[in-house]
Amino acid sequence: MSGRVVTAAEMGLIGCRRCGHVMQRPQAVEGNSCARCGAGLRWRKPQSLERCWAFLIAAMILYVPANTMTMMKTINPFNSTDDTIMSGVIYLWAAGTPELAVIVFVASVMVPIGKFIALLTLLVSVHRGSSRDRVGRTRLYRIIEKIGHWSMLDVFVVALLVALVRFDLFGRVEAGGGAICFGGVVLLTMMASLSFDPRLIWDTPEKT
Amino acid sequence: MSLDRWVVCEQCDSVYTRRPLRPGEVADCARCGHHLYRHHRFDLERLLALTLATAIVFVMANVYPVVALNAQGAYNAATIWGAVIATWESGVAPVAFISALLVFFFPLSQICLFAYVLLGLRRGRRPAEFRQAMHALSLMQPWSMAEVFMLGILVAIVKLHGVMTVIPGIGLWSFAILTLLLAALTSYDLQDLWDIAEDVEAGRPA
Numbered sequence: 001m002s003g004r005v006v007t008a009a010e011m012g013l014i015g016c017r018r019c020g021h022v023m024q025r026p027q028a029v030e031g032n033s034c035a036r037c038g039a040g041l042r043w044r045k046p047q048s049l050e051r052c053w054a055f056l057i058a059a060m061i062l063y064v065p066a067n068t069m070t071m072m073k074t075i076n077p078f079n080s081t082d083d084t085i086m087s088g089v090i091y092l093w094a095a096g097t098p099e100l101a102v103i104v105f106v107a108s109v110m111v112p113i114g115k116f117i118a119l120l121t122l123l124v125s126v127h128r129g130s131s132r133d134r135v136g137r138t139r140l141y142r143i144i145e146k147i148g149h150w151s152m153l154d155v156f157v158v159a160l161l162v163a164l165v166r167f168d169l170f171g172r173v174e175a176g177g178g179a180i181c182f183g184g185v186v187l188l189t190m191m192a193s194l195s196f197d198p199r200l201i202w203d204t205p206e207k208t
Numbered sequence: 209m210s211l212d213r214w215v216v217c218e219q220c221d222s223v224y225t226r227r228p229l230r231p232g233e234v235a236d237c238a239r240c241g242h243h244l245y246r247h248h249r250f251d252l253e254r255l256l257a258l259t260l261a262t263a264i265v266f267v268m269a270n271v272y273p274v275v276a277l278n279a280q281g282a283y284n285a286a287t288i289w290g291a292v293i294a295t296w297e298s299g300v301a302p303v304a305f306i307s308a309l310l311v312f313f314f315p316l317s318q319i320c321l322f323a324y325v326l327l328g329l330r331r332g333r334r335p336a337e338f339r340q341a342m343h344a345l346s347l348m349q350p351w352s353m354a355e356v357f358m359l360g361i362l363v364a365i366v367k368l369h370g371v372m373t374v375i376p377g378i379g380l381w382s383f384a385i386l387t388l389l390l391a392a393l394t395s396y397d398l399q400d401l402w403d404i405a406e407d408v409e410a411g412r413p414a
């Protein structure tokens with residue numbers, strides 16, 4: 001590659017988001033269908049920033065009850081304990097399984113919060129028309145796309161414990177509203193990152 | 209220059225001309241570093257075999273219990289569907305519904321759709337619903353979470369280990385293999401499959 005690369009937008013081309021087929025003018029028009037797969041052609045993801053903001057804000061609001069409400073109830077004939085995400089992590093640490101505590105902490109706390117911060121950074125930088133470190137920001141986008149779904153871990157753990165621990169004598173485990181909220185947070189952050197169009201990072205002109 | 213020799217980077221909109229790659233080589237975007245395409249030697253037979261193996265392991269992972277618990281004589285085994293139903297009965301239907309989609313219906317649909325597409329292509333033509341099947345595959349890709357569930361099983365086992373006797377079931381080993389096979393299957397680039405379909409229809413060997 002020598003010098004500046006040419007963009008599809010400059011050449012009047014649109015690459016199909018579903019099958020990768022490249023369409024040329026005059027067919028390459030917003031709203032036309034891909035000649036190969038029939039998907040609607042989009043120059044950029046529609047309402048990318050608005051949709052990303054909406055999903056992100058909803059996720060951040062839902063993150064509060066996801067952490068304060070009960071994730072999991074442990075009930076036995078003598079007592080019952082309510083666990084939130086953090087108290088579950090602390091329990092794992094105290095029970096002598098710090099590796100597990102770290103895994104759950106990373107998946108349930110660091111990944112969602114990291115994703116909030118990353119998406120906020122991307123959104124604000126695009127709104128400001130920043131031309132700084134586009135490669136780094138695109139890489140950041142790729143990272144959050146890859147790791148986002150791992151946050152679902154704790155929800156699956158609760159579902160499995162509910163299914164396994166149901167004994168009359170030794171007690172049982174029930175899922176709480178926190179599990180619903182947390183599952184919602186993961187889905188919403190995934191929808192936020194899917195809505196974001198990384199090409200917007202590259203659309204702003206170079207500042208001289 | 210023919211249009212299907214062009215590649216547009218979906219992350220920064222740069223345009224490149226496709227060049228032949230050596231085995232194992234990956235073409236990266238010079239501007240943003242995104243993987244544009246990789247060398248593939250599409251072997252429909254092999255991919256079909258992989259799909260069928262994945263289907264068999266999927267059935268096993270769902271028929272046999274993943275883990276069983278033994279607490280002083282009281283015994284309880286859980287299959288994946290058992291976990292979904294127990295979560296449903298526990299009063300958190302949304303969690304049950306989402307889990308069922310992410311670890312059961314999406315992986316199952318992926319396996320069926322791959323089988324449908326590949327069986328058709330092997331017979332030398334695009335199956336009737338090829339477009340719809342490919343679109344469904346690409347839409348489902350980000351939402352298929354077998355590997356996360358696998359880690360969840362391990363976390364649940366270690367959590368219970370100190371309190372009760374945990375007996376790993378055939379379903380656990382099957383699910384572990386399913387995770388690997390599904391990852392191998394979905395690592396194939398769907399855009400390549402579109403190219404193969406065009407080759408197959410034009411009578412060129414894939």
Ligand SMILES: [Zn+2]
Pocket residue numbers: 016017018019020021034035036037038039
């Ligand atoms: Zn297309």
Ligand SMILES: [Zn+2]
Pocket residue numbers: 217218219220221222237238239240241242
């Ligand atoms: Zn690029």
